[in-house]
Amino acid sequence: MFNKARLKLTFWYLLILMFISVSFSFVVYRTLSSEIDRFSYLQKARLEERFQKWRSPDFGNPPPIILDEELVEDIKRRLVFFLFLINSGILIFVGSLSYFLAGKTLKPIEEMMERQKQFVSDASHEFKTPLTSLKTSLEVGLRDKQINLKKAKSLLKDNLEEVNRLQSLTENLLALSRYDSVGKIVFSKVNLSLVVDEALRRVKPLLLSKNIKLEKSIKDVEFMAEPESVIELLVILLDNAIKYSQEGKTVKIDSKIDKKFLFLSVTDYGIGIKKKDLPHIFDRFYQADSSRQKGNGGGFGLGLAVAKKIVEKHKGEITVKSKWGEGSTFIVKLPIES
Numbered sequence: 001m002f003n004k005a006r007l008k009l010t011f012w013y014l015l016i017l018m019f020i021s022v023s024f025s026f027v028v029y030r031t032l033s034s035e036i037d038r039f040s041y042l043q044k045a046r047l048e049e050r051f052q053k054w055r056s057p058d059f060g061n062p063p064p065i066i067l068d069e070e071l072v073e074d075i076k077r078r079l080v081f082f083l084f085l086i087n088s089g090i091l092i093f094v095g096s097l098s099y100f101l102a103g104k105t106l107k108p109i110e111e112m113m114e115r116q117k118q119f120v121s122d123a124s125h126e127f128k129t130p131l132t133s134l135k136t137s138l139e140v141g142l143r144d145k146q147i148n149l150k151k152a153k154s155l156l157k158d159n160l161e162e163v164n165r166l167q168s169l170t171e172n173l174l175a176l177s178r179y180d181s182v183g184k185i186v187f188s189k190v191n192l193s194l195v196v197d198e199a200l201r202r203v204k205p206l207l208l209s210k211n212i213k214l215e216k217s218i219k220d221v222e223f224m225a226e227p228e229s230v231i232e233l234l235v236i237l238l239d240n241a242i243k244y245s246q247e248g249k250t251v252k253i254d255s256k257i258d259k260k261f262l263f264l265s266v267t268d269y270g271i272g273i274k275k276k277d278l279p280h281i282f283d284r285f286y287q288a289d290s291s292r293q294k295g296n297g298g299g300f301g302l303g304l305a306v307a308k309k310i311v312e313k314h315k316g317e318i319t320v321k322s323k324w325g326e327g328s329t330f331i332v333k334l335p336i337e338s
Contacts, residue, residue: 005106006099006102006103006106007099007102009098009102009105009106010095010098010099010102013094013098013101013102014091014094014095014098017090017094017098018087018090018091018094021087021090021091021094022087025083025086025087028083029079029080029083032079033076033079036075036076123169123173127166127169130162130165130166130169131166133162134159134162134163137155137158137159137162138155138159140155141155169302172302172303172305172306173302175232175306175309176284176302176305176306176309179229179306179309179310179312179313180309185226185229185313185314186226187224187225187226188224188225188226188227189222189223189224190222190223190224190225190226190227190230191220191221191222192218192219192220192221192222192223192255192262193218193219193220195227195230195231195234196216196218196234196253196255198231199231199234199235199238200214200216200238200253202231202235203235203238203239203242206239206242206243207242207251210242210245210246210247210248211247211248212242212245212247212248212249212250212251213248213249213250213251214250214251214252214253215250215251215252215253216252216253216254217252217253217254217255218253218254218255219255219256219257221255221257221262221336223262223334223335223336223337224335224336224337225314225334226313226314229310229313229314230310230314232306232310233307233310233311233332234253234264234266236303236304236306236307237266237307237330237332238251238253238266239303240266240268240303240304240330241266241267241268241270241328241330242268244268244270244271244272244328245268245269245270245327246270246271249268249269249270250268250269251266251267251268251269252265252266252267252268253265253266253267254267257336260335260336260337261333261334261335261336262333262334262335262336263331263332263333263334264331264332264334265329265330265331265332266329266330267327267328267329267330268327268328268329269326269327270327270328271324271325271327272322272323272324272325272326272327272328273320273322273324273328274324275324278320278322281304281320282304282305282307282308282318283301283305284301284302284305285301285302285305286301286305307330311332311334314334314335315334315335316332316333316334316335317332317333318330318331318332318333319331319333
């Protein structure tokens with residue numbers, strides 16, 4: 001598909017550039033041809049003037065001066081030939097250049113289409129798993145003629161968990177779609193303490209459910225950002241830290257300022273991330289091995305991808321330091337001024 005589009009774009013590039021080249025050559029030919037004719041006329045006039053001065057009464061008037069018209073036409077033909085050679089060279093060069101430029105132009109579109117295709121494929125697969133689980137669970141419940149209230153409640157509880165997972169997947173997909181769009185987000189002055197407090201309020205139920213201790217060291221500073229996006233970023237990182245921490249552990253959130261940048265870090269002392277997983281931790285739908293996922297809700301591998309997109313929209317950077325069995329630290333670097 002893209003090869004065909006590339007050839008078509010090459011053709012249009014070539015057509016436009018050759019039209020310009022041929023038009024320029026035509027102007028050059030007309031100009032030089034006029035100059036040749038003018039030169040011939042002037043040369044003839046000068047020769048006649050000289051003969052008039054040198055005229056002798058004994059010989060009468062000199063014969064008429066006739067310039068070689070074939071020579072003039074030959075010069076014009078050679079001019080056309082050279083212009084043809086130049087345009088042929090331009091055609092070959094421009095053709096190659098047009099093909100190269102068409103490839104460069106279409107490459108980002110091709111990559112975006114490939115990502116979109118892969119994204120749709122992955123999303124379809126991720127939706128299929130919980131939907132299949134829901135369907136199977138409901139079918140088993142319907143076939144069970146001896147089902148009682150306890151079993152029914154257990155069935156509904158399991159189904160509610162799957163619905164919550166689907167809701168989480170949908171929200172993350174919508175967030176990715178929103179941050180993938182080319183539109184710019186609107187920045188305003190944001191108070192760091194306020195957005196951190198709001199993020200902590202949203203994850204408080206999860207903190208309490210696992211009896212996680214929170215250590216906070218946040219500077220009272222203002223920076224340019226989109227408030228809701230920063231809150232969403234912090235919620236993702238805090239949720240991730242809590243999710244992979246054992247009960248009773250500690251989660252830290254710190255900030256510091258270095259010149260024109262604000263650094264935010266979220267640290268947990270949980271199971272950590274294996275070295276082989278670190279390069280892929282921000283990839284969409286990437287999930288670490290089962291030992292990390294076990295007992296942690298079996299996420300879809302979208303949260304950190306969303307976090308990375310938010311940071312990129314703010315012209316910042318996000319990195320992770322982790323050691324298996326000791327915990328992880330996610331560090332976000334954001335410009336203070338947009």
